[in-house]
Amino acid sequence: MTIGLIDTGCANIASVRFALERAGLNHVVVRDADETGDCDRLILPGVGAAGPAMDRLRARGWDVSLRIDGRPLLGICLGMQLLFETSDEGNAACLELLPGQVRQLPRTDGLVWPHMGWNTLEAPAADEPLLRGIPAGTHVYFVHGFYVPAGAVTRAQCDYGAAISAIVRREHVSGCQFHPERSGLAGARILSNFASI
16 A cells, blocks of 8 residues: 655645654655556645645646546645635635635634644544544644635534534545644544555
């Protein structure tokens, strides 16, 4: 089993690579959409802004290939947001693999903006494969100022001035708004669960 770690040039993928190595998961870094032939699964990490990230994905053919690819796909942080239809961040058109729109996280009195730090996973779907062995209330690490409101594809959520989709899924496409690679043992378990889907 080999995981293809998509290097879009808009994410520091070193921390994800180290997390995969710690979990004993075989992986390769892929830059262009035609480099994934030997990969069984794909991870799309991301940091930064939606518009520039989508420009890089389009330049390397990912916008077309991911729409027709049936392999398990995991988006992380901005990578998760890019799975949706559009983002309010720069009014960006995204990959349209999941229904919904990315919104700006509200600025709430008493809460630091952007959302940065540990928060709990709540209302987990009992049959979500990424959450095997992960109970409700588990802490994971978030860094984001935009979010997907909890909805039809939400498999776990957290509350930070809004009901945030923390894990999403539809069929083979899934995502984590938080950073599993920075979330200790729980994050390592989620990555290992992804490898066994």
